[in-house]
Amino acid sequence: MNASELIRKYPIISDQIRSDELGVLLRELETVLKKSIEGDVVELGCYEGTSALFFQRLLNAFNLEKKLWLYDSFEGLPEKTHEDQAASGKLFVGGALKASQARLKRNFTKAGLKIPEIKKAWFWELGSEDIPDKICFAFLDGDFYESILDSLKLVWPKMSAGGVIIVDDYANVKLPGARRAVDEFIADKELTIKTETSLAIISA
Ligand SMILES: C[S@@+](CC[C@H](N)C(=O)[O-])C[C@H]1O[C@@H](n2cnc3c(N)ncnc32)[C@H](O)[C@@H]1O
Secondary structure (H helix, E strand, C coil), rough: CCHHHHHCCCCCCCCCCHHHHHHHHHHHHHHHHHHCCEEEEECCCCCCCCHHHHHHHHHHHHHCCCCCCEEECCCCCCCHHHHHHHCCCCCCCCCCCCCCCCHHHHHHHHCCCCCEEEEECCCCHCHHHHHCCEEEEEEEEECHHHHHHHHHHHHHHHHHEEEEEEECCCCCCCCCHHHHHHHHHHHCCCCCCCEECCCCEEEE
């Protein structure tokens, strides 16, 4: 089953991702898989698995030996920093979007999918030993400036050539920290980013 068939067939279990955004995520993952880019798939800020369920389904459809790795505080968002302040008003505060790890696992079991690698941690606590040696696709969805910057710093050294990093909320004016983190991170690198819906797509 391909990406669009998966989106038609299965429900999106929360409002944390829209179907057009999911379409972009799965299309990019599908491209990486078709190109046989080396490495596993990671998501930093997995919440209850809204996107992750689809990542696993797509991996299953390709029948590859790639693992899905999920990271979250399971304590919700951290506190905002001043980089997250938005003229358009407040969206989310520290502690919002607290997901339960048990529920995340249940969502995979209910969907008939194997439980992925799950790590409960604040992103700033994670080191290179906590993530796979090679990554072909990374979805960064931590909403806030430091969460995105910490995620980028963590995954970047492990990205395979031809791999893709997608950052949610890049074009979301209510969460300006995500864009600030991406722009700051790529400033000294020879990288181009593409924006589609609210997502930034970065090719490694
Ligand atoms: C918008 S939700 C993610 C939605 C998810 N990608 C999905 O498809 O359902 C953001 C998640 O990031 C987590 N998060 C944000 N910043 C974090 C940090 N610095 N460390 C750990 N978890 C973080 C929150 O706990 C929350 O579950």
